[in-house]
Amino acid sequence: MRPDDIPEIRTLDLFRNMSDESFGDLIRGAYVQTFPPQVQLITEGDYPDFLHIVLTGSVEMFASWNGRETSMATVRPISTFILAASIKDAPYLMSARTAEKSRVIMLPSMDVRAVFEVDNGFARAVVGELAQCYRAVVKTSKDLKLRTSIERLANYLLRSSHRAGGAAEFDLSIEKRRLASFLGMTPENLSRAIKALRPYGVEVEGPTVRIVDRDSLEGLAKPNPLIDDPST
Amino acid sequence: MRPDDIPEIRTLDLFRNMSDESFGDLIRGAYVQTFPPQVQLITEGDYPDFLHIVLTGSVEMFASWNGRETSMATVRPISTFILAASIKDAPYLMSARTAEKSRVIMLPSMDVRAVFEVDNGFARAVVGELAQCYRAVVKTSKDLKLRTSIERLANYLLRSSHRAGGAAEFDLSIEKRRLASFLGMTPENLSRAIKALRPYGVEVEGPTVRIVDRDSLEGLAKPNPLIDDPST
């Protein structure tokens, strides 16, 4: 691990309120690695060796069953993934692969569990992180069950715009076929859904999205903080 | 609260490893109430006043958007619900109503958060509970995205049978229209899906289900512990 990685990690919510000693125990066995795109980092069903933290790039979480595959989430810096499995020492429910070139910290799960047992500040921080993850999955579940595919796309675009600081023009930061899978549709249908949003002031050219008429799009999307606000 | 409720609660995973003092603080302001069926206990968007624990009966968690409603989960004894919102003091993402006559403990959220801050055993127990909830939602999300409606029904029936001790004959313990909503389909389609499972040895009469040919049903359902095993 590079020495200048350490202060950056130390300030994460998850590690901020733990003792120096515990933090030292955690990062002693840690290492940072840079992966090229499309490298599978973990496989569902395996037992967790490491708690992963994405420093740069992005990581796609996905799941498979019976020869089918679906994209579950994209993890962006700086966040952990697979915390629940690491703490419980339970098998991964999802696989992960780098979506682009990514720098990832890996903390041995054994150390994570050991520190969790002795450091009360860390234990409480884990609660915060897990609650956040739980609520995020509940939101995407509501998105999937309550909305049509076009409504999901419309809200996804509004969320993306918001993440880009409210910009009217921004880039889809993932491939369209992965976006399709994340939104629970086929790539073909995503193409058609994009066209269906043109009357609502959405212009898409390659990876670039321009929201020309936000009011119109919001009229269709009806964004709701209990589904679309990632911060609550 | 009735005195004989207390030891039962004390043995729950969530409360087993906390100090007597903390436990006393928690239940001091608690009360137990029995609700008739179809009483709405909490409403999404509200801030949590209480952490709820179902002692008997069952509670349906559901969510709404834009005039639509979907069933998210059924909480059965003895489990908590809305723990994440209580701990974070964040708005409920789901509403809850009693599905049948139910006895429910209500612990003031303020007390829960206060005890969480001081009792380390409780804080760690909260982690275990949250991780469990998180993984449960991930599983249902995979179920929804990777399976067709008939496959979801087939696996639901196998899980129900397993919960009934592996019995070939058991009762659907929820209304069919709620089951349909939970499985992400309409009541009409659930009816048709049930008929579609007849060639796989599934006989349904009213609320009673009989799995005549488990091998055949499993051949269709292809149950997978990373989706269908609630214990991992």
Added chain:
DNA sequence: CTGATCGCTTGACAAATATCAATCGTCCCC
């Protein structure tokens, strides 16, 4: 007993979504 209500079921139809096949464009490698 009777009528009303309610959940479930069924059939006919409509809408949404997936699948298949072909094409287009871009990027990369030779």
Added chain:
DNA sequence: GGGGACGATTGATATTTGTCAAGCGATCAG
């Protein structure tokens, strides 16, 4: 520069799923 690979798009078609309307059967109140 010329394939070739790959992702995106489009059109045609099939499948799945939802909607609407009607009817059935159980339950319950009067």
